[in-house]
Amino acid sequence: MVAGAVPDASGRALLLSLRRMNRIRAISPGDNALVAEAGVILSHVHEAAAAAGLRFPLSLGAKGSATIGGLISTNAGGTQVLRFGPMRALLLGIEAVLPDGTIFEGLSPLRKDNRGYDLRQLFCGAEGTLGVVTAATLRLVPALRQRVVAWVGLDSPQAALDLLRRLDQRLGESVEAFELVPLVALQLVLHHIPGTRAPLAADCPWQVLVECGSSVDGEDLATRLAAALATEMQAGRVVDAVIASSEAQANALWHVRENISEAERHDGMAAKHDISVPVSDMPRFVIEAAAAVEARFPGVRAIAFGHLGDGNVHFNVRAPIGLDSRDWLACEGEGITAFVDDLVVAAGGSLSAEHGIGQIKAAEFVRISDPARLAMVRAIKQAIDPLGIMNPGKVLPLASGPAIP
Ligand SMILES: Cc1cc2nc3c(=O)[nH]c(=O)nc-3n(C[C@H](O)[C@H](O)[C@H](O)COP(=O)(O)OP(=O)(O)OC[C@H]3O[C@@H](n4cnc5c(N)ncnc54)[C@H](O)[C@@H]3O)c2cc1C
16 A cells, blocks of 8 residues: 555565465463564464454454554554554554564563553554564454444534444444545446445545444344434435345445445545544545545546545545546645645544555655654654665655655
8 A cells, every 4th residue: 555565676575475474472361461473464363262262353355365464563443443443552562673683572571560661662653664563462452243334324523423333332433434425436336346236325525334232142232223214214324234134145245335446446546544633624635525526636536435434544645537547646646645644634634544655655645744743754764774775765765765666
């Protein structure tokens, strides 16, 4: 997404694969923790936790290939951030090799540790610019006993956020995912992805996928969610809703959500932005930012979808109909991205919610970041990697600028 694992064009980069460091070193049910080497694939962590009657609650579309080292280094989010937080919230300990060869041993599964700076967290989201993560201690939670997935039709993003807050109150902490899908995104999926069906009969302008989970047997989560949604419909706050009655139906709803990006690709290239703003401001942002971009760049089509509950949407801008999207992106992409990023800054947001900075966003990160943030980032990099040998040109641009081959 940001060319974070792509070497620069100097021809002097050394590529390091940790795929053979693939052992689960230990599982400690007493600590609710698991120690995995950096090359372990995420789905193997899921399996190991499940075998111990526990769960590692971070999951994403790349779970069959993404490694623990990569997930830590990108501070991956995924579909359960709403309830459990991103990788940062699940990282208890870390082992890393520093640029000078020193091994930082920090795998102890301490829940409380106030020895000054939190060194393990430095490596989370660092994109390999401070050292090589070789192993990590991960937080586990009780295994999932119930899972319910619903699809809900609404009038506006604000109605969606209001629904989330009322579900929080009625269902406690069981809401794990809350994904915003505008009608235009759903229509793209139905058009381009074979075998997909509209979840609702009504063409609601805004729709959400809701997933709830519980580690408790006995409480009927589906009944509680159905009752909550019925109340919302009676009050006129929800237009339509459906609850998956089987695992296959639940997966079919997720299939629609997870194929939005793919469907968009079939439709042509887009200027893509993975942005976050405070959750309470996201309903306003998606409407006003889309209108502002469409007014400033006539003919373009802005679309915002994704993790509304986390205050993170994919804000993509597609070419005017009839133009070659590749040529259009080459001409207009940079200007559109700068325009969107300025709107994000004005809203107190981040130009990178999940994807990191890598090479592609490095110059823009420097352009829009406040001097205090940049000074601290540069000081940390200089202190730990004074020779600048670790993943050069990522997060902070090379002096000569990005040079992607
Ligand atoms: C289909 C799909 C769906 C996705 N969905 C989501 C999502 O919902 N939410 C989300 O947050 N992300 C998502 N992602 C992104 C995903 O989190 C990352 O692609 C993944 O975590 C990268 O892991 P990797 O092992 O492939 O790392 P790589 O791509 O190989 O590396 C990623 C970065 O980490 C660095 N790195 C890798 N290993 C180490 C190490 N051991 N030590 C130091 N640095 C290291 C690399 O230098 C690079 O900068 C998705 C990706 C795909 C392909």
